[in-house]
Amino acid sequence: MNICVLQLRKRFCELIVLGAVVLPGIVSAAEIDLRNVPSTALMIKQLSPAYFIDGDDGNRHIEYDLLVTSVFSGPVTLKFVDVTDESGKTLMRLDGDRLVEATQPLLDQKPVKSIPASSAVAVEIDLILPGKTTVPARLSHRIAYDFSMTDPLATIIGKKQVDGPVVSVNQTPPIVIASPLAGTGWLALNGCCSPNVHRNTRVGATDRIATSETFAIDWMRVDEGKECKNDCTRNDDYSCFGVPVRSVSDGEVIGVRNDMPDERPSMIQSANIKTPFDYGGNFVYVRIRSDLYAFYGHLQPGSVTVKPGDKVKTGTVLGKLGNSGNTSAPHLHFGLLDRPDVLVSNSLPFVIDKLTITGRLKAGEPGHASIEPKTVDVKDAYPLVLEIVTYH
Numbered sequence: 001m002n003i004c005v006l007q008l009r010k011r012f013c014e015l016i017v018l019g020a021v022v023l024p025g026i027v028s029a030a031e032i033d034l035r036n037v038p039s040t041a042l043m044i045k046q047l048s049p050a051y052f053i054d055g056d057d058g059n060r061h062i063e064y065d066l067l068v069t070s071v072f073s074g075p076v077t078l079k080f081v082d083v084t085d086e087s088g089k090t091l092m093r094l095d096g097d098r099l100v101e102a103t104q105p106l107l108d109q110k111p112v113k114s115i116p117a118s119s120a121v122a123v124e125i126d127l128i129l130p131g132k133t134t135v136p137a138r139l140s141h142r143i144a145y146d147f148s149m150t151d152p153l154a155t156i157i158g159k160k161q162v163d164g165p166v167v168s169v170n171q172t173p174p175i176v177i178a179s180p181l182a183g184t185g186w187l188a189l190n191g192c193c194s195p196n197v198h199r200n201t202r203v204g205a206t207d208r209i210a211t212s213e214t215f216a217i218d219w220m221r222v223d224e225g226k227e228c229k230n231d232c233t234r235n236d237d238y239s240c241f242g243v244p245v246r247s248v249s250d251g252e253v254i255g256v257r258n259d260m261p262d263e264r265p266s267m268i269q270s271a272n273i274k275t276p277f278d279y280g281g282n283f284v285y286v287r288i289r290s291d292l293y294a295f296y297g298h299l300q301p302g303s304v305t306v307k308p309g310d311k312v313k314t315g316t317v318l319g320k321l322g323n324s325g326n327t328s329a330p331h332l333h334f335g336l337l338d339r340p341d342v343l344v345s346n347s348l349p350f351v352i353d354k355l356t357i358t359g360r361l362k363a364g365e366p367g368h369a370s371i372e373p374k375t376v377d378v379k380d381a382y383p384l385v386l387e388i389v390t391y392h
Contacts, residue, residue, distance in 0.1 A: 039158040041072035048211040050169040053349040056381040061193045062127040074151040075114040082142040109200040126193040174349035177248035179391040191217040191385040205344040214347040216335025241330040247316040255285040258304040260324040281325020284318045297333035351380045359388040
């Protein structure tokens, strides 16, 4: 018999005598805690890229969404979401009403108090860091949840807390641009960073979920506390209707539309919206660089003054503010995108070179606004949602 075989047989017998047979890759029962089963009711992943902006409130805002998928047979309620740094220090806790408001179905934007069985939601993260705090390269999470213990499968779940995921934060500073508009009273009706129509937008795109409006702003004008005059049923009742829209940077025009009619102000979606191509109304795309595109939407029909291939400079008039496409009142939809598609791109952060904050919209009857007045000159900042600004 081969000597190697004899040696192996001898060693195996020695292990039997000792009462422990240990083979490579096999873990002994003594090393396993059979009571620590890591099964969870939720699977959590990063849904959208994490970017930061310098807000006109003097703070840094880090923005991204978490995708929370239920793999449980009954409703699951989130208790809190902690955002932590690499050392485990808690930078923010999202809980209570704020957590409910930030938890939404992926396309329908109505907040949910609990996650239905076997379904998915998004949780919006707006991490606010004071001043010019260094932006963490990575963030992690502790997420606690609960469910009914009377559910037939309740005992299959081993943990009611999920640790992670780890999110990488893009360290590139937001691009500095000029304003697409000029004058006083410009209201950031929708934009970053609290939950609203733009911050909540998510559209499926085959193997990903696009977030094309996180930093996009809907600009409408407010005059003497009013968004419009008369009965607000005509486009001319809005003082922003027809004002020039300007390029925010140098670039090349790569796409336009100029033939959609203006809608009558209404909360009812127009019959003119028949395809995804119709949502932006009349528009202009300007390529700033190979991975950065400016989009100007809802322009007046026939007002677009540029064509694909045109080179534009900062301040070039592109068209007039209108009410075409998916819109309920005259306004300009402006945003920066990582590809030339307003629905399935990802929104990119920006700051505006100079502006004066003149107030903040609070509440009011339709067509009117209650405004908290203030006067603050800021540079290289993002106008947060509901701020009212003057552009010089």
